[in-house]
Amino acid sequence: MSAGIIKGETGTQRLLGYVLDVGRGDGRARCRLRLTDDHTNRHGAVHGGIVASVLDNALGATASLSVDDTGMAPFLTVSMTVNFLAPAYAGDVLDAVGLLRGGGRSTVFVEGEVRAGETLIATATGVFKRVPQERVR
16 A cells, blocks of 8 residues: 555545545545445446545545644544536446645635546535644544
8 A cells, every 4th residue: 555545545535446545745635536336326326425425535534634644633524515516337437536725724724626537527615623622533
């Protein structure tokens, strides 16, 4: 596994099958998921909750990169708004990326997008709060 690549770390990551890339040195985390039929809704398109999960991981890891080069500092999602723009289907690869937009010591603002190839699937904005060190398990 390459430096900065996180695979199989959490139950959710193993269940959905995404890979997190926090190692490009640009402060932007990326989340990649190859879609299968297991990710689709009754219409054959990716389920919106899957898209939101991929975005949440890219944005949350981007928040983490604001204080930790490994992207492992824990942050909680306070709020996230997702705008769905186009469908994606089994066989497509979703690529989500976050971009830090501001904040302070404990709360940051991150935006991002997810694409399938050149097609913009969804955008998001989120507020993320750092978990105090004494509360980390």
